[in-house]
Amino acid sequence: MICSKCGAVIDDQSRFCDLCGAPAGVQDNTQPVNVVCPEQGKIIEEKKPPFSGFCITGFVLPFLWLGFIGLPLSILGIVDCNKNDKRGKGLGIAGLILNILNILGYIIVAVFLYFFMLGLRPS
Ligand SMILES: [Zn+2]
Numbered sequence: 001m002i003c004s005k006c007g008a009v010i011d012d013q014s015r016f017c018d019l020c021g022a023p024a025g026v027q028d029n030t031q032p033v034n035v036v037c038p039e040q041g042k043i044i045e046e047k048k049p050p051f052s053g054f055c056i057t058g059f060v061l062p063f064l065w066l067g068f069i070g071l072p073l074s075i076l077g078i079v080d081c082n083k084n085d086k087r088g089k090g091l092g093i094a095g096l097i098l099n100i101l102n103i104l105g106y107i108i109v110a111v112f113l114y115f116f117m118l119g120l121r122p123s
Pocket residue numbers: 003004005006007008017018019020021022
């Protein structure tokens with residue numbers, strides 16, 4: 001047969017062209033076209049759904065000690081993921097936990113400051 005790429009004569013038994021390395025003859029069809037997720041058996045589409053911005057923002061805010069803003073954003077993010085089939089639900093749940101911890105941190109600091117101020121008060 002003749003190489004479709006460079007035109008060199010290829011042995012009928014060989015799968016690739018000796019000259020340019022192009023696959024000989026008909027293209028190999030054994031390679032799967034779609035990637036199938038083994039767990040769900042669904043065909044993963046090329047275009048993935050977008051990440052929920054609420055989840056990302058809600059995850060970042062507790063690191064800036066903005067848990068009071070981050071908490072409702074994380075909740076909105078999880079709802080956003082469920083309703084609009086967006087990605088980042090795990091991030092939203094992680095953000096939810098971090099925001100709650102952040103708010104607890106505020107309470108601990110507030111209690112600490114309260115007793116600190118009490119200690120500073122002249123008797
Ligand atoms: Zn060739």
